Amino acid sequence: MQRIKISQKKIYPYLKSVGLVFVITLFGEFVKRGLEPTNLVMFYLLAVVIAAIRWGQGPAILTSILSVLSFDFFLVPPYLTFSVADIQYIFTFIGFSIVGIVVSTLASKTREHIIQRQTEKLQTALLNSISHDLRTPLSSITGSLTALIDNYNNLDDITRKELLDTAFEESERLNRLVGNLLDITRVEANALRISRKPCELRDVLGSALGQLKEKIGPRNIKIDIPGDFPELPMDFSFIMKVFFNLIDNALKYSSPEASIDIKATLLRDKAMIEIKDQGIGVPKEDIDRIFDKFYRVERPQKITGTGLGLSICKGIIEAHGGKIMAKNNPDRGMTLVITIPLN
Numbered sequence: 059m060q061r062i063k064i065s066q067k068k069i070y071p072y073l074k075s076v077g078l079v080f081v082i083t084l085f086g087e088f089v090k091r092g093l094e095p096t097n098l099v100m101f102y103l104l105a106v107v108i109a110a111i112r113w114g115q116g117p118a119i120l121t122s123i124l125s126v127l128s129f130d131f132f133l134v135p136p137y138l139t140f141s142v143a144d145i146q147y148i149f150t151f152i153g154f155s156i157v158g159i160v161v162s163t164l165a166s167k168t169r170e171h172i173i174q175r176q177t178e179k180l181q182t183a184l185l186n187s188i189s190h191d192l193r194t195p196l197s198s199i200t201g202s203l204t205a206l207i208d209n210y211n212n213l214d215d216i217t218r219k220e221l222l223d224t225a226f227e228e229s230e231r232l233n234r235l236v237g238n239l240l241d242i243t244r245v246e247a248n249a250l251r252i253s254r255k256p257c258e259l260r261d262v263l264g265s266a267l268g269q270l271k272e273k274i275g276p277r278n279i280k281i282d283i284p285g286d287f288p289e290l291p292m293d294f295s296f297i298m299k300v301f302f303n304l305i306d307n308a309l310k311y312s313s314p315e316a317s318i319d320i321k322a323t324l325l326r327d328k329a330m331i332e333i334k335d336q337g338i339g340v341p342k343e344d345i346d347r348i349f350d351k352f353y354r355v356e357r358p359q360k361i362t363g364t365g366l367g368l369s370i371c372k373g374i375i376e377a378h379g380g381k382i383m384a385k386n387n388p389d390r391g392m393t394l395v396i397t398i399p400l401n
Contacts, residue, residue: 071109071112071113071114071116071117072113072116072117072120074109074112074113074117075105075109075113075117075118075120075121075124076120076124078105078108078109078121079102079105079121079124079125079128080128082098082101082102082104082105082125082128083128083129083132083133085101086098086101086129086132086133087132087133090133098129098133099129102121102125102126102128102129103125103157103161105121105125106118106121106122106125106161107161109121110161110163110164111168114170115163115167118161118163119159122159122161127140195228195229195231195232195235196228196232198224198225198228199224199225199228199229199232202221202222202224202225202228203221203225205221206218206221206222206225250296250373250374250377252293252296252374252377252378253293254291254292254293254378255291255292255293255294256289256290256291257289257290257291257292257294257297258289259283259287259289259290259322259329259331260281260283261294262292262294262297262298262301263281263301263320265294265298266298266299266301266302266305267279267305269302270302270305270306270309273306273309274309275314277309277314277315277316277317277318278317278318279305279317279318279320280317280318280319280320281320281321282319282320282321282322283320283321283322284322284323284324287322287324287329288324288329288400290329290398290400291378291398291399291400291401292378292398293374293378296374296377296378297374297378299370299371299374300370300371300374300375300396301333303367303368303370303371304333304368304371304394304396305318305320305333306367307367307368307394308333308334308335308337308394309335311335311337311338311392312335312336312337312338312391313336313337316335316336316337316391317336318333318334318335318336319332319333319334319335320332320333320334321334324400325397327399327400327401328380328397328398328399328400329397329398329400330395330396330397331395331396331397331398332393332394332395332396333393333394333396334387334391334392334393334394335391335392335393336387336389336390336391337390337391337392338390338391339386339387339390339391339392340384340386340392342386345384345385345386348368348384349368349369349371349372349382349384350369375396375398378398378399379398379399380396380397380398380399381396381397382394382395382396382397383395
């Protein structure tokens with residue numbers, strides 16, 4: 059399934075290039091009676107430049123070749139044949155082919171250079187962000203343990219326990235950060251080893267909620283799963299990680315007194331699970347980007363995170379053949395919707 063998706067991504071730019079040549083040729087059919095055919099060459103050159111900038115060298119060269127053939131076959135008399143009545147058009151074809159390939163090469167190299175520069179800047183920003191996220195728990199752990207070692211005899215039992223609790227919590231946070239980095243690496247490399255077996259949704263949710271019990275505290279988590287809800291074919295540990303991240307996200311971005319609703323329903327051959335919070339929601343312009351790697355919505359509140367959780371969830375759900383999406387609620391908050399195939 060993943061290989062098919064990758065192949066489609068590689069083919070789409072070439073199909074778009076073919077479509078672009080088709081549109082220009084169709085335009086040429088309408089105006090060729092009023093324009094010299096050589097004037098139409100400029101439109102094809104524009105198509106080559108667009109293809110090179112948008113889709114790269116391969117699609118641009120294809121655009122160049124198809125443009126020459128389409129120009130000759132449809133727009134140069136005698137029409138609907140590759141023969142040429144005027145010898146000047148032969149030089150036009152040769153010149154256009156050379157210019158088209160040169161332009162496509164230069165434009166695609168410029169595009170690659172721009173992308174490389176942007177990638178380098180993004181990598182630098184991400185490394186700085188990750189370094190900060192890793193240093194914060196390490197500093198807390200080091201500080202707590204140093205205070206215990208240096209002043210153990212001078213500290214009362216309550217203070218010692220608080221320092222140990224801090225070190226333990228931060229070590230768990232550090233472990234999750236490292237785990238997320240490893241998971242996103244597997245997702246990017248299509249190396250998730252999914253073992254799908256029939257699992258009770260209640261059990262998976264129970265495990266995720268159990269790991270979050272300290273964060274949940276007295277908050278109300280409403281779970282609505284029909285009594286006859288079937289077992290789902292899924293990898294228990296991976297799907298549990300998905301629910302952990304999604305519920306943790308709902309807890310993080312909603313007030314302590316707000317409830318979180320989890321509802322499961324059946325849609326023909328799919329199971330749909332909705333996790334609804336009553337938090338601050340997401341701006342419309344960000345709703346389609348929150349599953350991107352390292353993407354975080356700008357918030358006035360200082361909420362920690364690497365921006366990997368939702369991206370990992372998306373990778374895991376898609377590896378199960380399912381889908382995940384987000385939508386803002388009509389009143390307040392956001393709902394995360396997961397669909398998982400029953401078969």
